[in-house]
Every structure is written in structure tokens, then in C-alpha cells.
Amino acid sequence: MQCHTRRRTRRRSRRVEFFDGTLRTSAEFDDARIFDTTLRDGEQSPRTSFSYDDKRDIAAQLDAMGVHVVEAGFPVNSDAEFAAVRDIAESASNGTDVCGLARVVEKDVEAALDAGVDVVHVFASTSDVQLEDSMHATREEVVDRSVDAVRRVREAGVEVMFSPMDATRTDPEFLREVVETVSEAGVDWVNIPDTCGVATPARFATLVEQFTEWTDARIDVHTHDDFGLASANALAGFEAGAAQAQVSVNGIGERAGNAAFEEVVMAVESIHGVETGIDTTRITELARMVEEKSDVPVPANKPVVGDNAFAHESGIHAAGVIENAATFEPGVMTPEMVGAERELVMGKHTGTHSVRERLREAGYDPTDEQVRAVTRKVKDTGAAKERVTDERVREFAETVGVERTPERVTEGSR
Numbered sequence: 001m002q003c004h005t006r007r008r009t010r011r012r013s014r015r016v017e018f019f020d021g022t023l024r025t026s027a028e029f030d031d032a033r034i035f036d037t038t039l040r041d042g043e044q045s046p047r048t049s050f051s052y053d054d055k056r057d058i059a060a061q062l063d064a065m066g067v068h069v070v071e072a073g074f075p076v077n078s079d080a081e082f083a084a085v086r087d088i089a090e091s092a093s094n095g096t097d098v099c100g101l102a103r104v105v106e107k108d109v110e111a112a113l114d115a116g117v118d119v120v121h122v123f124a125s126t127s128d129v130q131l132e133d134s135m136h137a138t139r140e141e142v143v144d145r146s147v148d149a150v151r152r153v154r155e156a157g158v159e160v161m162f163s164p165m166d167a168t169r170t171d172p173e174f175l176r177e178v179v180e181t182v183s184e185a186g187v188d189w190v191n192i193p194d195t196c197g198v199a200t201p202a203r204f205a206t207l208v209e210q211f212t213e214w215t216d217a218r219i220d221v222h223t224h225d226d227f228g229l230a231s232a233n234a235l236a237g238f239e240a241g242a243a244q245a246q247v248s249v250n251g252i253g254e255r256a257g258n259a260a261f262e263e264v265v266m267a268v269e270s271i272h273g274v275e276t277g278i279d280t281t282r283i284t285e286l287a288r289m290v291e292e293k294s295d296v297p298v299p300a301n302k303p304v305v306g307d308n309a310f311a312h313e314s315g316i317h318a319a320g321v322i323e324n325a326a327t328f329e330p331g332v333m334t335p336e337m338v339g340a341e342r343e344l345v346m347g348k349h350t351g352t353h354s355v356r357e358r359l360r361e362a363g364y365d366p367t368d369e370q371v372r373a374v375t376r377k378v379k380d381t382g383a384a385k386e387r388v389t390d391e392r393v394r395e396f397a398e399t400v401g402v403e404r405t406p407e408r409v410t411e412g413s414r
Contacts, residue, residue, distance in 0.1 A: 029241075034067050034247060035246040036062050037247070037253075038062075040073050044254050046255075048296060052080060055088065056087065058289060061286050063093065066096070070097070072100060072117070075108075086114075097159075100117040119159045119160070120153045121163065122161070123193075124165060126167060143177065160187055161220060163190075164193070166196065169195070188218065189219075190211060192204075194223045199223065204240075206240070208221065220245070221242045225256040230259035231259045251263070260304075262304040265278055266304050310343065312345065313354075325342065346389075347378070347379075355393075360405075364404055365404065365405040366400075373396075374402070378393065
């Protein structure tokens, strides 16, 4: 069997600098394509089901934001699924490619082609445990069926991606055989799926580098979050030579989920300094839409889109942020970049700087002594595990006798 090799460019040395509280890094890669699988793998989250309208709405948002590929679903699964994939493919208008998933089974491939997608994503299990106890096929059968599926899509004039499912738990020699064989059949993309989330960034990067030696096809990565490493592994994939990463909004997906759209996109843009072409200012809006339609709550401490992502309560942190947001935020990522707002939270850990700022925003002109008095009430209330709302802060201000600013008094008297 002929081994496809290509000359590999020398990886640029990584240089990281910290300056003025902001990270500067020379990019390890130049381009990063985003393949969104919220509508396919994301929908496989336990107890999640998207309606036809849900799928159309989410796909339209992803298209409008400039996502490179949207995996709309599994066309052979049902008539409703087929219709959704077909209609999403017909309506995409912002340069977004629409992808349909298919097993290496003739009816699956034909359904995806009939749906009119731009990319057919065919997959087959390659690990021994899945071959024996899930797919119930031999290695030889998998290779033959994979080649047939790739060739059929190519004959139809459609772009084809192949995934050796459970690649990170597959015998390396067999994995190489499958990849080289589908490459000879003319595959356009080879996806590297960490199906059960067992990869680590260093190991996954090594695997991606091996794939670049086995195939001339473009490399795509698909990582799961069983150990909380999905986004890190996706980024490691880019650093090692992958052209594209599969992600899901809010990280939803099988079991613990997939690499999170918002985390990967913002890390690529802000830390690596690589422009994806995606309108990041709509990320929070997208996250809220998917949260509602998937019925999977976004944790408050979720990176980028959680309620606490740009919230500050600690007195030291809040004081710094009031002076300069980059003191206790990344600096290279601001709430405005993702369509969010910064929040100073009142509670047990609140300091006088936050209270003074909140009182001034509410139209008060407090003295230093009054600020300290209100701060004590805020801390005591927070320590009692009660929420300190804007209304409570105003109550405290009135109790302490804080006067309104002259401008606000004048406005209120009109």
C-alpha cells in the first residue's frame, strides 16, 4: 500500500509575552475553521430534542454569524430530520456549508446526498471494542464499507469527510491503514474523533501530527469533554496542524458534551490572535438561544457565556476593574466582544469601591462614611445568603441618609 507523505513545514517556536496585564502570543497557526455540530452531536445530549423550527432558528443564527460549516443533522434518521437538513441546506446564504451525517451504509449516504448538503460526513467505528460490541463488523468490512461510502460521495460531486470513530482508542496500525485507504479513495477531509474524551492535549497533538503524515486530506478534529479537556484538545489540534475543529454551542453533546463553540472561538481569536471571520458579538445571544431550545442550563461559571464570566464581587477585584477592566479580566477578551455586559455584584465580598460606583449609578452622592455604612449592610446581607439587589442597595442608601445628586433631584422634580 502506498504511503501518502508530504513535507512538513517547521513549526514556529512559540513565544509568549505578558505586558501591561495582557497576553501577547505569536500564533502557532494562521487559519482556523469552525465546524458547528450543535444540531447533530449537540442534540444527542440526554433529554434534548430540537424541533424543526429550533433547528432552523439555530442554523440561521450560525449562518448569520459566519460559521464555516453547520452539521445540520442525520438525514436518514427520520422524515422530519431529513426535511430540516434539506431546508437548512437550501436556506444557507452567508457562505456557510451545510453538512449531513451518514454511517458507511448505502441508505445513509443516499439520504445525505438527497438532502442536498455541501458536505457528507461519513463515519465508521475503528476501535476493537466498538467494532465487536457496537458495529459488529470486522476490520476488513469496515475498510471496504468506508471506501465505498467515500467513493459514492465523490462520484456525486460532493465534498466528503471521513471519521474513524473512537480514533483515540484505536490500534495505531489499523488506524493508519483506514486513513491511508480512504485517502486513496479521494476523501477531502479526515476527522479525528476523541469519541470518549480520553485524549490529553499533548497526546492529541501527537496524533494529529501523525495524521498529517498519513494523508494529504485536510484534518478536522472532534473532541469530547469527559475529563474537561475538549476545548484544550481542540486547540491542541489546531496547533498541531488541523485546519478545522468541531464544536457545539455551550459545549452540549453526548455525556459531558463537546468542545464548546464559545470557548474555542474566543481562545482562537483572543489568545492565538487568529481571525475566524465569525461575528463574536453575537455569541452570548447564540448561547441563550441554544440554552432555551436545548433545555440544558448554562452554569453560572461557564467560560465566556456564563452569568459570572464578566461579573465581579470581591472588593479587590471590583476596585481594579472599575479603574481598568484588564486588571482582573483577560484583557484580550472583553464582554463587548461576545455581546455581554460587565457586572459588579453586591454581596459578602463587596468592597467600598463597588458600593460607591453602584450608589453613583443610582443617582446618589454619598460621603465616605455613608459608603462604609452601606457597604457594611451589603456585606451583612450577603453573609446571610440573601441576594443584594439594586432595590436593596437603594433601601440601604435611604436608611443611611445618602442624598441624591443635585442633577438627579432636578430631573426627578420635572
